[in-house]
Amino acid sequence: MSHEVPYDEGYLEMDLLRFTTAGSVDDGKSTLIGRLLYDSKNTFEDQMDAVEATSKKRGDENVNLALLTDGLRAEREQGITIDVAYRYFATPKRKFIIADTPGHIQYTRNMVTGASTANLAIILIDARTGVIEQTCRHAFIADLLRIRHVILAVNKMDLVDYSEERFNEITEDFKKFASRLNNITDMTAIPISALHGDNVVDKSEAMPWYQGPTMLYQLETVYIGSDQNHVDARFPVQWVIRPHSDEYHDFRGYAGRVAGGVFKPGDEVVVQPSGFTTKIKAIESLDGPQEQAFAPLSCTMTLEDEIDISRGDMIAKPNNPPQKGQEIEAMVCWFSDNVELQPRGKYYLRHTTKEVKAIVQEVKYKVDINTLHKIEDTSTFGLNEIGRISLRTSAPLLYDSYRKNRQTGSFILIDSKTNETVAAGMIV
Amino acid sequence: MQTERNSYRVNHLAQLESEAIFILRETAAQFEKPALLFSGGKDSIVMAHLARKAFYPARIPFPLVHVDTGHNFEETIQYRDDYAKEIGAELVVGLVQDSIDRGEVQEEKGPFASRNALQTVTLLDTIERNQYDACLGGGRRDEEKARAKERFFSHRDDFGQWDPKNQRPELWNIFNGRKQHGEHFRVFPLSNWTEMDVWQYIKAEKIPLPNLYFTHQRDVVHRNGSMLAISDVVIPQAGEEVEKGATVRFRTIGDMTCTGAVYSDACDMDSIIQEVATARQTERGTRADDRRSETAMEDRKKEGYF
Incomplete structure (x- = not known):
């Protein structure tokens, strides 16, 4: 061989x-x-x-x-x-x-x-x-x-x-x-x-x-073809393309990387959090219009109607939207050796292309990762510790459970003073 | 990259392209004044090409920045100027000569002097003067062992230094570009590409390259295991072996004092790719700057090198 x-x-x-x-x-x-x-x-x-x-x-x-x-x-x-x-x-x-x-x-x-x-x-x-x-x-x-x-x-x-x-x-x-x-x-x-x-x-x-x-x-x-989610259409808007040139005067393209499912021109879509529905006009690229876009490809789509859309919004299908809410539960792994996770602690939370503020509501339990036992009488955790917490965010998140979608179910927490990435989170 | 119709299979180049485009857009979104470091070498050409794709049909939303040692190949400079004009990008050139004239750096003396190390000062100076808060670089993790630990979003302190022991973890598709005033980031969209990926992509996308990458005749001098092009800044010394009209090409393109040629008659993309596939030396093996010590790259990176 x-x-x-x-x-x-x-x-x-x-x-x-x-x-x-x-x-x-x-x-x-x-x-x-x-x-x-x-x-x-x-x-x-x-x-x-x-x-x-x-x-x-x-x-x-x-x-x-x-x-x-x-x-x-x-x-x-x-x-x-x-x-x-x-x-x-x-x-x-x-x-x-x-x-x-x-x-x-x-x-x-x-x-x-x-x-x-x-x-x-x-x-x-x-x-x-x-x-x-x-x-x-x-x-x-x-x-x-x-x-x-x-x-x-x-x-x-x-x-x-x-x-x-x-x-x-x-x-x-x-x-x-x-x-x-x-x-x-x-x-x-x-x-x-x-x-x-x-x-x-x-x-x-x-x-x-x-x-x-x-x-x-x-x-x-090893067969990995089924590892991507091609069912639940998710497109977190990353950047809005407005050329301001004579040729593309009214062009408004929504750029991002498909986080799940398949998008095609003509598909009916819903834009969250506004909830407006419209249709995909085209999927544009330097190589010409594309017939479809699916995870994990990056693409730019234009829509039939003019809707106010910005970074952090999510385009999905009307019959299968992501969850929307400000209260989330997650498994988190703590990354910082300088500070511990604090109950009522406030952090920046980054999820897909959106950043919000988040406050820790409750530390539910910590996992002893050697025995898989839950330790329930705990209120903080430190470097390398893993546990379940609940969070409240300053604005609604558009999310799925991590088990359903790795991209729309994951987030990081950032310390607002040091800008350090202090935790990785997986939404339950 | 075109994908197969009616199938959700994505080949590895299309995945790398998608990832790089994501990083380029993330850089535009997270920073106030990003810049793309453009040397006229193949990696920065691929990066600029990806940037065009990322923001099409708009122009790329950042300038091309070149740190010019003044010892570059003419072909590189010509390509750089033409390319910037073609894509309608602003071109900002930081001159090492200016840093020397301002007394910020001392030029190395002697017949083997190189301005390669001085580039770092000019680069940091250009970043500071223009207040760039993120610089996109074409560095790849497969290039050199110190780069294998580099992040996509690489944090630099207010002295422009890299601290390999204190980098931010990067998970999933989430990148943390938050920073204090005065700090900046280096961003590497091609982190996961290998030399072969870059060549295959250039071929698949039909991206034109400077002629230096293809075979040509050139007068060279053999110096410390490298084969350098003879020019105003590389003058053969007594006892050095000189070869007239050698049939060579360059695997990487940088400052003339430290970019070694290789013997080759590869005249098109296919023959270059075949050569890369059978190469027994890493591409940086032709770079005299990496040979100065085993940790040469790590040391330069800590100081703020590309």
Whole structure:
């Protein structure tokens, strides 16, 4: 099988898979990513030269593939990863974007960030230690962020004599835990050795008992076509285009990125929050008029009637509008190490293309993310903590539940003094 | 990008295009005075093309800003001027020479002097004088390891500095561009593109490029592992190997003192793409500025480089 990326017309047939990697310190996450890049021939000679030189300088025994993914000076010096880093590679079938998140402090915050745009999560387990608290935490976050596809990568199989029994035991343990989660619909367990390359890109000769896919094969073929919502039409208006030129004197275009469903010229639409209905006149582009627009495409639409519409408004279908309200309940993950979430605390809330002010009405509970227990007698939470709160906003939001739509069901909270992003929220 | 009719499949280039257009519109909406950093290189050309699409049929709502070291290829400058005129954009040029004349920077001395590092001062100065609060750049995360951690909306303090340990998390499609007075943002719509994506997009969209990207004959000098074009600012020194009429092209375009050529007879998009597909070196491997140390890019970025 050739791993060379096509440079001809085939390139336009490739689709995109975004995935995140989760693992504890020393689970071999960087080595796994380095292995994926190296074995799928996505590394360059000068990168490998630099990695070899650094390996030698650090006194590593082998060429340390983990170094391919370490970016900042402090990371290379201390051998750790500080922040979410994004990596890219491609095979003839797909282009991949990896959100590589570190496995130590601030872990939850980084994994939530990486998971928010991912279709799939790789959860790494050290075959010697098996399913531990952190594994459950990773699975919980993947589920909370509505990642439907999970690869359970049981790594370091070489250190347990490539034991089928051990692999089955770990897989069963994980399934027991995952049965308590809602959104993960597709889980594939793969026994690997990132260090030696077993079942990463090439099939392992040491584990003839394993008949399943390699990691790369699974990444290339997992079906993600149904991950976008093509049913509930949602178009948050991002920018109003008014050319003020002679040629387009009366042109008023509403620009944005389709967050759900399909829009076509002639469709009847409702504009929220005003509630006016009209029809789509055209979907415009530099390449000429378009027949339709659907998620996740950016487009510009013109409407039959002149209605006052501005950024933050939402265009939808009359028989299927989003919810509208100023009282929302949400799961939030707290991101700030400077301030805690406060009851009655006021924040800026950003949701789709709209910004409003929001006040915390009530902290309902906090989740112990290692046991999934609810802690109810709590009024604040701090860095990396996840819980359920209710909020009241200064103006109505046009929203869906996060489970129904990731774009119209998500928001961030911003501290009004520091402008720091302090929380990520998922509307219940 | 055209999508397939009657199917909701979106290929990866169309997804990247849609994402970049979203970022460009978000920049126009969230900031008072954004600017698009335009070098005449392929990444900034693609970014400007995406900006045209984002705001069509209106003109792009921000100026093109070029920091000119005075050591640019003539072809680049010509392309820049023609392009700005064609799309009806305002062109603002910050000259490194002006920064030197004002005594704000000291020019490097000696035969291997480069103005590359001085660009940062001129860039920050141009931003301050024009009060730009967001600068759109064509940087990509696949270019260099320090860039892999860069955000779409990258916060800079009032000294224009980047603090890699204190960046705002970016989730979903939501970007936080709030800032204090005096601070500004760098915005990178092409963050998720790779070199191959950029070339494929240029081909698919039939975007014209400066001739420097295609094969031509040129006199070059071999210096520190790079092959530099001989000019008023790159003068061969005793003991350096000079090659007359070498058949070369450039994979990246920047200041003449640090942009290395590669041997190539690629004369059209297809042959360039084939070359990129089989390349064994990263494109920044031809950039002498990244070779000064292993963390050269990280250090320059912290100071406020592009």
